[in-house]
Amino acid sequence: MNYTSYIIPVLIALIIVAGFVKKVDIFNEFIDGAGESLRVGVGILPALIALMTAIGMFKASGAxxxxxxxxxxxxxxxxxxxxxxxxxxxxxxxxSGALATYETILTEVSPDSFAGRVASVMMGASETTFYTVAVYYGATKVTKTRHTIAACLTSDITAFIFSALTVNLLMN
Amino acid sequence: MMKWVFGLMLLLSVIFGIITGNAAPLTESALNSCVEAVELFLYLIGGMCMWGGLMRIAEKAGLTRGLAKIFRPLFKLLFPGLDPSSKAYGLICMNVAANVLGLGNAATPIGLNAMHELEIEAKKANLDGTAASRHMIVFIVLNTASITLIPQTAASLRLKHGSLSPFDIFPAVIVTSVIALTAGLLIALVFNAAGKKISAEKERQCDISEVKI
Structure with a gap:
């Protein structure tokens, strides 16, 4: 048994204990939170269908x-x-495109292979940069983003390179 | 942007598929991918709701606030000149704390509020309102680097595809995201410092020309 198997159960226990200590109505709050996630998920579904189709066809065509x-x-x-x-x-x-691509990769290679792990670390360690930049500046009058994109993409590229490095160093 | 990604991928697929004689698999995937998308959705939605529920309890128990308190002293380095008692500073800490806990839904509205407050701060400092302020840039880097406690989506999908220990990527994810965030922040802060120097020099030149007149 790997120590990572303890992370989730212990975390769940901690959250429940914290909830009891702070007298949170834990069942109803759980239902509320789960309901909100459900709405978010349903909101993503149309985009997921669009992009799974695009990526599926892109893959099937050989491109x-x-x-x-x-x-x-x-x-x-x-x-x-x-x-x-x-x-x-x-x-x-x-x-959604990243999710669709990640799913496609995992049907090709095992999730426990080098490529499968690198893709997984990339999924966990990076964000949808352009979307975030668009939404956040959209809330302001800013039109000149200056070095925002440069800094964010540096972070993304670093994440990609280090996803391979860390899988090599920490998992083999 | 997405209009082009989506359109070009579909067009390229059809052209490339027909040229290379892959019309049959192309048709199959055109009809099947949507079903796969719904299957993927059904697979992920359970985990999303489970964590959404648990993290709501964590939020109500004050975990976000507690974490935001831990970030307070750290962020002084990242936002030099921003008053730690300002509304913007508090919102930034809350936003990052929510992100760390994987509370994406809660983090975005707080983040947008923080951007609005940073805009007000920039106005107070008489900066050009149409250009991103240095604090905004650092804040956005904090949001585009993913520092999440639990890589839940990746773990769920690894489990779906038969991984023996879906969470074993955990240490690699943490190390990678911290290094990536540091790299992004370094670029943002270095450019910020350079930008400040240039504007200071411009001011000095203006002073000199005024003296000459």
């Missing part, structure tokens, strides 16, 4: 494989698994 083959040598050079490349390309642009 995805062709693009991956072209950039694969550069990726292998820095120790990045070519199978996880499509995810790196779509991650900053679309959350």
């Amino acid at each position: 995805l494989g062709a693009i991956t083959d072209i950039i694969a040598p550069a990726a292998t050079l820095i120790g990045f698994p070519p199978e996880a490349l499509p995810l790196a390309l779509i991650r900053p642009i679309s959350g």
Whole structure:
């Protein structure tokens, strides 16, 4: 048994204890929170259908494989698994697209393989940069974002490179 | 942006698929991918709701507030010149705390409020309202780097595809996101410092020209 198997049960226990200590109506709050997540999920579904179709067809046509083959040598050079490349390309642009791509990758490679793990770390360690930037500046009158994109993309690229490095160093 | 990604992917697929003789799998995937999307949704929605429920309890128990308190002293380094007692500073701490707990739904409205407050701060300092202030840039970097306690989606999907220990990516995710965030923040802060120097020099030049006149 790996120690990571304890994280979830212990976390759940901590949250419940904290809820009791602070006299939270834990059952009703759970229902409220779960209901809100359900609405968010339903809201994502149409985009997920659109992008699963786009990525599914892109893969079935052979175009995805062709693009991956072209950039694969550069990726292998820095120790990045070519199978996880499509995810790196779509991650900053679309959350639903990233989810669809990640699912497609896991049908190709085992989740416990090097590429499967790197893709998983990428999913967990990066965000939909362009969406966030658009939504946050959308709340202001800002039109010149200056070095925002440069800084955010640096963070994304670092996440991609380090997802391969950390899987290599911490998991083998 | 998405209009182009979506449209070009579909068009390229059809053209490429027909040229390479992959019309049959192309048709199959056109008809099947939507079903796969609903299956994926059904698979993920359970976990999403479960964590949404648990994290709501955590929020009501004051975990977000507690975490925000821990961030308060740390953020002085990231937002030099921003008054720690200001509304903007408090909202920034709350937003990051909500993100760390995976409370995406709660984090966004707090974050948008924080942006609004940062805009007011920028106005107070007589900055150009159409350009991002240095605090806004650092704040957005904090939001686009994912520092989440539980990589729940990734773990659920790994379990679905038969992973033996879906959470074993946990340490790698934490290390990677912290390093990625640091890199993004460094770029933001270095450019901020450079930008400040340039505007200070411009001011100095203006002073000199005024003296000459």
